[in-house]
Amino acid sequence: METKTKDVKKVTRVLYSKEQIAEAVKRVGAEITRDYAGKKPLFIGVLKGSFVFMADLIREVDLPCRTDFMSAKSYGEGTVSSGFVRIVKDIDEVVEGRDVIVVEDILDTANTLSNVCEILHSRNPASLKICTFLDKEVDRKILLTPDYFCFRVENEFVVGYGLDYAEKFRNLPYLGVLDDA
Ligand code: IMP
Ligand code: MG
Helix, strand or coil: CCCCHHHHHCCEEEEEEEHHHHHHEEEEEEEHHHHCCCCCCEEEEEECCCHHHHHHHCCCCCCCCCCEEEEEEEECCCCCCCCEEEEECCCCCCCCCCCCEEEEECCCHHHHHHHHHHHHHCCCCCEEEEEEEEEEECCCCCCCCCCCCEEECCCCCCCECEEEECCCCCCCEEEECCCCC
């Protein structure tokens, strides 16, 4: 029987081009700039997937701001989330009294973000909002929606612009869909 490995996966379709992404990030940056006028938001990126989006986003926000990163891992491997999340790298910034914007690559089951937000909430921020590059159209058991997002995507596996499949494809400047081989 023929065996197919992760290494043969290829991007077969471009969902959003580099130019379309830049335009959407600019729009979200402008929304945040407007909504946080007079404030100094603290952007907290969830590693690793958010780093490309975060880098572009903060350059579209015309406000004094601070940035930090945390890393949360879902127990289990592969493309299905297990439901349990542990913080493997915490932030250094103080959250208390800050206007926090959590930045993620994609909201799928919302397991990761619901856990991360619960932890951040317990540190008494002045406000806490969620900004994701993508919002996946799934029936979520956890009722969580992003306050800001660039694109809504169907329930298929996407890569590029920071999003990976087995740690590959993060460096694609566009968002693509993999073949289902
Ligand atoms: P959630 O906890 O199910 O919301 O998923 C969170 C994480 O799963 C994201 O931060 C991604 O790292 C990963 N993920 C979910 N869907 C995709 C996808 O379509 N492509 C790449 N990574 C994904
Ligand atoms: Mg990932």
